[in-house]
Each structure stands twice: as structure tokens, then as C-alpha cells.
Amino acid sequence: MISREPLISLENVNLRLGDRSILERINLSVERGEIVTLVGPNGAGKSSLLKIAIGLLRPQNGKVHRAQGLRVGYVPQRLSLDPVLPMTARRLLELTENEGERAIAEALRDVGAQYMAESQIHDLSGGEVQRLMLARALLRNPDLLILDEPLQGVDLGGQIELFALIEKLRTQRGCGVIMVSHDLHLVMANTDRVVCLNRHICCSGRPEAVTQDPAYLALFGASSASALAVYHHHHDHAHDLSGACLDGEEMAQSNPTTPNDGLEAEERESA
Amino acid sequence: MLEDFFLRSLAATFGIAIVAGPLGCFIVWRRMAYFGDSLAHSALLGVALGLLLGFDPSLGTLAAAVTFAALLFLLERQKRVARDTLLGILSHGGLSLGLVALAFVTGTRVDLMSYLFGEVLAIGTDDLIWIYGSAGLALATLIVIWRQLLIITVHEDLARAEGVPVARVNFLYLMAVALTVAVAMKVVGVLLITALLIIPPAAARQFAKSPEMMALIAILVGALAGVFGLLGSITWDTPAGPSIVLAALALLLISLAVRPILSGRG
Numbered sequence: 001m002i003s004r005e006p007l008i009s010l011e012n013v014n015l016r017l018g019d020r021s022i023l024e025r026i027n028l029s030v031e032r033g034e035i036v037t038l039v040g041p042n043g044a045g046k047s048s049l050l051k052i053a054i055g056l057l058r059p060q061n062g063k064v065h066r067a068q069g070l071r072v073g074y075v076p077q078r079l080s081l082d083p084v085l086p087m088t089a090r091r092l093l094e095l096t097e098n099e100g101e102r103a104i105a106e107a108l109r110d111v112g113a114q115y116m117a118e119s120q121i122h123d124l125s126g127g128e129v130q131r132l133m134l135a136r137a138l139l140r141n142p143d144l145l146i147l148d149e150p151l152q153g154v155d156l157g158g159q160i161e162l163f164a165l166i167e168k169l170r171t172q173r174g175c176g177v178i179m180v181s182h183d184l185h186l187v188m189a190n191t192d193r194v195v196c197l198n199r200h201i202c203c204s205g206r207p208e209a210v211t212q213d214p215a216y217l218a219l220f221g222a223s224s225a226s227a228l229a230v231y232h233h234h235h236d237h238a239h240d241l242s243g244a245c246l247d248g249e250e251m252a253q254s255n256p257t258t259p260n261d262g263l264e265a266e267e268r269e270s271a
Numbered sequence: 272m273l274e275d276f277f278l279r280s281l282a283a284t285f286g287i288a289i290v291a292g293p294l295g296c297f298i299v300w301r302r303m304a305y306f307g308d309s310l311a312h313s314a315l316l317g318v319a320l321g322l323l324l325g326f327d328p329s330l331g332t333l334a335a336a337v338t339f340a341a342l343l344f345l346l347e348r349q350k351r352v353a354r355d356t357l358l359g360i361l362s363h364g365g366l367s368l369g370l371v372a373l374a375f376v377t378g379t380r381v382d383l384m385s386y387l388f389g390e391v392l393a394i395g396t397d398d399l400i401w402i403y404g405s406a407g408l409a410l411a412t413l414i415v416i417w418r419q420l421l422i423i424t425v426h427e428d429l430a431r432a433e434g435v436p437v438a439r440v441n442f443l444y445l446m447a448v449a450l451t452v453a454v455a456m457k458v459v460g461v462l463l464i465t466a467l468l469i470i471p472p473a474a475a476r477q478f479a480k481s482p483e484m485m486a487l488i489a490i491l492v493g494a495l496a497g498v499f500g501l502l503g504s505i506t507w508d509t510p511a512g513p514s515i516v517l518a519a520l521a522l523l524l525i526s527l528a529v530r531p532i533l534s535g536r537g
Contacts, residue, residue: 054432074432081425085300086479095422096433120480140433 005067006031007144007176008053013062015048022048024200026062030144035170035177037187040197041219046180047077049197050148053178070144073137073175077148079129083122089132090117096139107135110172111165127158134165138173145169147179151186159183163190184220276392280501283394283402284515287455287467288493290406292475293413293486294451295468297444299476300424305355306343307465309362310452313339315369315461317453318386322376329401332456336449339365344442366461389460389512392504398457405454409447416440421482459512466516467493474523477530492522 009029015022023045030036038046051057052064054074081087093104108114111131116124124132130150137145147166151159163186170177181187187194188207195204202215210216298307314332321331339361346357373383385393394402413420419440422430431437455464471492472485479485499522500515 051428056428056431072432074429076426076429076432079426079429082300082302084476085424086476086481086485087425088481091481092425095418095425 006065007067007070008178009065010049010052010059011063011065013052013059013064015045015052015057015059017048021199023052023059026201028195028201028204030176030178032143032176033170033174034193035166035179035191036193036195037191038178038180038195038197039182039184039187039220040202044198046197047148050146050178050180053144054146067143071140071142073140073142073145075130075133075137075145075147075150078126078152079133081121081129087121088118089113089121089124092121092132093136093139096136103139107138110138110169111135125155125158126153127155127162130154130158130162131165134162134169138169142173143175145175145177145179147177149180149182151181151183159186166190276394277501277505279394279396279399280391280511281497282399283391283458284497284501285494286399286402286406287451287458288471288497289490290410290413290447290451291455291467292471292489292491292493294409294448296472296475296482296486296489297420297424298448298468299472300482304465304469305358305362307448307452307468309343309358309365310336310339310449311456311461311464312362312369313365314453314456315386316365316372317369319369319372319376323372329398329453329457333405333450333453335365336453337446340445340449341442344445385460386456387460387462388510389456389458389463391458391501391511391515394457402454402457405450409450412443412447412450416443420444459515463512463516466519467496470516470519470523471496474519474526477526492519492526496522 006029010026013026013028014024026049028036028049038049040046048057052059054072055064089108090104093107105114108117111134113128113131113135116128116132121129121132134145134147134150145166150162150166154162166177166179167190169175188211191207193204194207194210196202196210196213196216196219198219202219203210203213205213298304314336317331317333317335318328319331320335321328324331343357343361346352346361347354352360370383382390419430419435422433422435423437423440427437451468452464455467459467471489474492475485475488478488496515496519498518500518501511503509503518504511504514
């Protein structure tokens with residue numbers, strides 16, 4: 001960790017699509033070895049923000065700075081391959097500018113997907129496809145992994161497995177990770193930094209801090225504050241510096257009558 | 272029975288099958304069947320313009336198909352009108368314009384049926400050169416862009432993120448389809464071209480385990496359909512183009528029936 005230059009940084013980025021303002025005054029950076037997770041309601045601009053990071057969208061103003069020679073590995077939102085296109089998992093990996101058999105075998109092993117190499121992709125489960133796409137992204141030797149809702153269509157066991165895998169890759173390869181996720185529980189337990197997005201950045205920081213931020217509570221409802229608590233108790237009890245425990249007073253301030261957005265509904269669906 | 276005209280017809284259908292198989296696979300994978308249809312319809316306008324303005328109808332067909340494909344490529348970038356609506360407008364606009372324009376060409380010179388359903392049994396040596404030249408060019412183009420086009424088919428944004436020049440590859444692909452449609456018109460005519468593009472890949476899907484395998488089997492099915500269709504056409508004196516399409520259809524049905532037996536899923 002000598003070079004502390006961020007892998008990517010966005011400065012005061014604004015994005016409009018047509019007449020609609022999608023993102024406003026976004027400041028965000030991702031460091032090497034850091035996991036940053038974007039949360040926020042539907043239409044908050046999470047995917048657009050990722051697309052800016054990848055370079056698929058160009059913001060109207062603001063600066064996007066990428067570290068020199070930055071290699072990005074992109075895992076798109078739920079790939080659903082039409083069954084009319086026959087393709088094995090291995091073939092999909094061969095469709096990259098890859099370094100051959102060995103690199104492919106290694107990427108498959110890294111995500112624990114050797115066994116599915118010869119399977120047809122449309123026979124794989126949601127979680128398996130995501131692991132495969134992750135392997136594909138790894139083939140590019142990325143400095144930065146960008147994942148758009150990697151948990152969509154993945155069952156609970158698969159979700160936990162997938163997060164463990166992302167964590168492992170971060171440690172092994174030292175790459176930065178930026179992802180969008182809907183599942184607050186898992187996010188809070190598996191990320192270094194949470195960015196709460198609703199067109200602008202409402203709040204961001206360590207999960208412990210964000211879950212107590214009034215802006216976060218207003219967006220997700222008071223019940224979501226427990227998202228962290230549940231996991232926290234499994235891990236440790238270091239209710240640390242930000243530690244003013246969430247008490248009744250704060251709960252009241254944070255306007256628990258805020259109607260829940262689609263987020264919880266989606267969680268239920270995927271569960 | 273193996274007279275020269277029959278061999279020429281056979282050679283023509285082979286030429287089409289070789290390129291229609293792989294190109295058709297992408298049409299099936301990318302759900303573009305309607306696009307092939309629209310291209311073919313617009314090709315009729317090219318025939319009419321060629322006859323009216325005094326240049327070769329084959330050239331007119333090619334020009335119309337290429338122009339249509341380019342037009343669609345540009346129009347697709349706007350988001351106000353959906354793709355299928357756009358195709359419908361261009362397709363039937365082109366077809367009607369072509370039919371009306373043909374009415375201005377003095378009647379005896381035009382056999383509308385031959386354009387609508389093809390005249391494969393009347394194919395000459397110069398036609399063969401034209402067919403193999405164009406089909407060869409289209410196939411070469413497809414081979415060059417194959418890998419990139421496959422990634423785009425799997426996930427367009429992913430392809431873009433990985434640095435694939437999506438617009439350029441798509442454009443080349445559309446041009447290859449336009450070229451193929453223009454030459455296939457000689458064999459099966461305006462109304463049945465799409466059948467040659469999508470039926471062989473549909474049959475091939477039953478047996479294929481990889482994209483390349485599907486393309487190769489589609490070529491085989493297309494060629495077989497050519498043989499059986501032409502033989503049937505001569506034996507029973509039926510129109511050749513539709514007979515080839517029917518043969519392809521029969522092969523598709525057989526493939527559907529055979530697959531469960533082969534895989535033991537019966």
C-alpha cells in the first residue's frame with residue numbers, strides 16, 4: 001500500500017439522460033483493495049454510476065479520473081443467455097482476449113467453477129452464472145472489479161458464498177471492488193464502505209456509521225438500522241467510535257413513517 | 272436428370288446455404304427474423320429501380336438492401352420509435368413502393384412472381400459468379416467479426432466494457448446480411464428469404480453444443496434442403512423456391528423428432 005492513488009475517482013459528476021437528471025454532484029473514489037457498495041432505491045442512479053465508472057456513459061460535467069493503465073473487470077446485472085444460443089461455460093471464457101487454457105483454468109478455479117466448464121450456460125443456476133461471469137472478469141487481470149447487482153437471482157446460500165468469494169478475491173488479488181447491491185444485511189457485513197445513493201450521495205462511510213445516519217434511515221426506514229446489528233453480534237461487540245447506539249430518541253427523529261421504497265419488496269422476492 | 276441447369280441451381284443453393292447458415296444463426300440468436308424480412312422486401316424496390324433506371328436488377332437489389340440496412344443502423348440510434356415498428360414501416364413501405372414502381376415498368380419485361388418466389392432453375396453461369404462472389408464476401412466478413420459479434424450477442428454492454436467496437440461490428444454484420452439477402456433473392460425470392468436464414472439454424476440448434484457447431488450444421492441443413500427441394504421441384508414440377516423452403520421445414524420437423532430419441536430423453 002505505497003501508492004495511495006485511487007483506482008478511480010469521480011469529482012462533482014453530473015449526469016442527465018434526456019430531460020431527467022440522473023446523478024448530481026457525485027464525489028466518489030475507490031482505492032486498491034477496497035470494497036465499496038452502492039445502495040439506494042430503484043431509479044437512484046446506481047447502475048448509471050457504475051456505467052460511468054466503466055466508461056459506458058459519459059457525464060455532462062465533472063471529472064472522472066482513472067489510474068493509469070487501469071484494467072476493469074465488469075460483471076453485468078444478471079446475464080440471461082437465450083437457450084437458443086448453445087454455449088458452454090468454457091466457451092464463454094474463451095470469448096475474451098485471454099491468455100489461453102491455463103489462464104482460463106485458473107480463473108475457473110478461483111471462483112470454484114471448474115466442474116461447470118463443459119456445462120451449457122443456460123443449464124446453470126443464477127449463482128453459478130454469476131461466478132462464471134466473475135471468472136470471466138478475472139481473466140482480464142482487473143485492478144478494479146465492477147459488479148452490478150451480483151446477487152440478483154441468486155439464492156441465499158449462493159449469496160453468502162458469492163460475497164465470501166468477492167472478499168477472497170479482494171484479498172488475493174488486491175483489486176478494488178465497486179458493486180451495487182440490494183441486500184442490506186449482506187452488504188453491511190461484507191463491505192468496507194457503503195455509499196447511499198439517491199441521485200446524489202446521501203451519506204457514505206463505514207457500515208457502522210452509515211446505518212445510523214439520518215439520511216440512510218430516511219431512505220430505507222428505521223427497521224433497516226438493524227441490518228448491521230444482526231451481523232455485528234455474530235462478529236464482535238466493538239460498538240466503536242461512531243458507537244452512540246441507536247436509541248429510541250434517534251429512531252423517532254429519523255421519521256419512521258417514511259414509506260419503504262421498493263427495496264424491501266425486492267428483498268422478499270429474492271429470498 | 273443431372274442436366275446443366277440443375278447443377279447450376281444446386282450450386283446456387285449451396286452458395287446461399289454456406290453463408291445463410293452462419294448468418295442465420297445470429298439472426299436467430301439476436302431475434303432479428305423480422306429484420307431479414309424487411310431487408311428482403313426493400314430489395315424488391317431495388318429491382319424496380321434497376322429496371323426503371325436501366326441498370327442490372329441484381330445491382331439494384333444489392334444497393335437497396337445495403338441502403339436499407341444502413342438506414343436502419345442509423346435510425347436505431349434514436350429511441351423514440353421501437354425497433355419493430357421501425358422495421359414494419361420501412362419493410363412495407365419499401366415493398367409497396369417496389370410493387371408500385373414495378374407497375375411503371377412495361378409489363379412484358381417483368382415477371383413479378385420470379386422476384387417474389389425466385390427463379391433458381393433459370394440461374395446462369397454469370398449468376399453463379401455473382402452469388403459466390405457476394406456470398407464469399409459476406410462469409411469472410413462474418414468470420415472476421417465472429418468472436419466480437421458473439422460477445423455482443425451475449426451482452427452488449429459487456430462487449431462495450433471490454434473494448435469491442437460495438438457499432439462497427441454491428442454495421443458490418445448488417446452489411447453481410449444485406450449482401451446475403453440480395454443474392455438469396457435469386458434463389459428463393461423476396462418472400463421466402465427469411466426462411467432460408469432461420470429454418471436451418473432452428474434445426475441445427477437441436478444438435479449443437481457450441482455456436483460454431485450450430486453454424487456448421489445449419490450449413491448442412493441448408494444444403495440438404497437445396498438438394499431435396501430441387502429434386503422435388505423437378506420430380507413433381509413444383510415451384511423451386513417454395514419447394515426448397517418446404518424441404519428445410521421437413522428437415523426441421525425431423526430434427527425435432529429425432530433429438531429426443533438421440534438424447535434418450537424421449
